[in-house]
Amino acid sequence: MGDVRALPRVLPDQRALILGATGSGKTTGAAWLLSRSPGQWVVLNSKYDPLLSSLGPGVEWDVGAVQDGLRKSRVVVAHPSFYDQSSLDEVLFDICESGQVVGVMVDELLYLSKGNGQCGPGLMALLTRGRARGQPFIGCSQRPANITQYAYTESTYFGVFTLRADRDWARVIDYTQCPELRRQREPHFWGWFDTRDNRLTEYGPVPRHDIARRFKTKNSSGTIIA
Numbered sequence: 598m599g600d601v602r603a604l605p606r607v608l609p610d611q612r613a614l615i616l617g618a619t620g621s622g623k624t625t626g627a628a629w630l631l632s633r634s635p636g637q638w639v640v641l642n643s644k645y646d647p648l649l650s651s652l653g654p655g656v657e658w659d660v661g662a663v664q665d666g667l668r669k670s671r672v673v674v675a676h677p678s679f680y681d682q683s684s685l686d687e688v689l690f691d692i693c694e695s696g697q698v699v700g701v702m703v704d705e706l707l708y709l710s711k712g713n714g715q716c717g718p719g720l721m722a723l724l725t726r727g728r729a730r731g732q733p734f735i736g737c738s739q740r741p742a743n744i745t746q747y748a749y750t751e752s753t754y755f756g757v758f759t760l761r762a763d764r765d766w767a768r769v770i771d772y773t774q775c776p777e778l779r780r781q782r783e784p785h786f787w788g789w790f791d792t793r794d795n796r797l798t799e800y801g802p803v804p805r806h807d808i809a810r811r812f813k814t815k816n817s818s819g820t821i822i823a
């Protein structure tokens with residue numbers, strides 16, 4: 598029998614980094630990935646992307662409001678102000694420290710990254726300590742060269758669409774040591790690199806029309822039954 602791999606998803610102790618130039622299909626790809634990933638998630642919808650807004654009820658950026666929303670829905674969507682770095686980090690820190698098994702998806706990691714590969718204490722806690730608590734993570738970025746190094750060092754998977762700048766490619770190859778990831782893909786095509794066995798698999802466009810339906814097809818305990 599041939600080598601049949603299961604389609605990508607992010608399990609509770611795993612992290613995925615989704616990278617690609619603007620318009621390459623990151624948010625759509627990440628939403629599809631989320632639809633396949635078990636458990637509860639809070640989505641930081643920094644760009645007010647309508648697809649992400651449609652995945653669950655909107656909540657205030659406050660740990661109590663997030664927890665309250667998660668009592669009613671598998672996925673909640675927050676629109677925090679990325680100009681208020683301290684509140685961004687505080688709430689991420691609170692989510693991490695709550696010990697709750699909840700995943701976090703950040704649609705643009707640039708807003709949470711500082712210079713020199715650093716980030717604030719909330720994202721750092723989530724990336725470096727969340728795994729032990731079973732808190733999965735999905736982060737997207739259109740500028741891989743400018744995001745925090747912890748997003749790379751803690752990542753289980755890299756989903757890579759087309760990038761344009763040499764320095765962005767260089768950063769991705771530096772942290773994955775997979776030069777085959779660098780190729781000009783057709784729009785919405787992507788490579789999925791699994792760091793556990795250094796395997797790269799190429800995929801075509803995710804079924805965009807199917808994403809919202811998958812979020813609606815859950816049983817009462819939040820398990821995806823589609």
Ligand SMILES: Nc1ncnc2c1ncn2[C@@H]1O[C@H](COP(=O)(O)OP(=O)(O)OP(=O)(O)O)[C@@H](O)[C@H]1O
Nearest residue numbers: 618619620621622623624625626739785802803805
């Ligand atoms: N798999 C797909 N099938 C059909 N259309 C797609 C698919 N992926 C993306 N698109 C379309 O391409 C456009 C860009 O996709 P998307 O918003 O996911 O890109 P992005 O990389 O997140 O862009 P940005 O960097 O601007 O946030 C959207 O209009 C989206 O509907």
Ligand SMILES: [Mg+2]
Nearest residue numbers: 623624625646
């Ligand atoms: Mg996007």
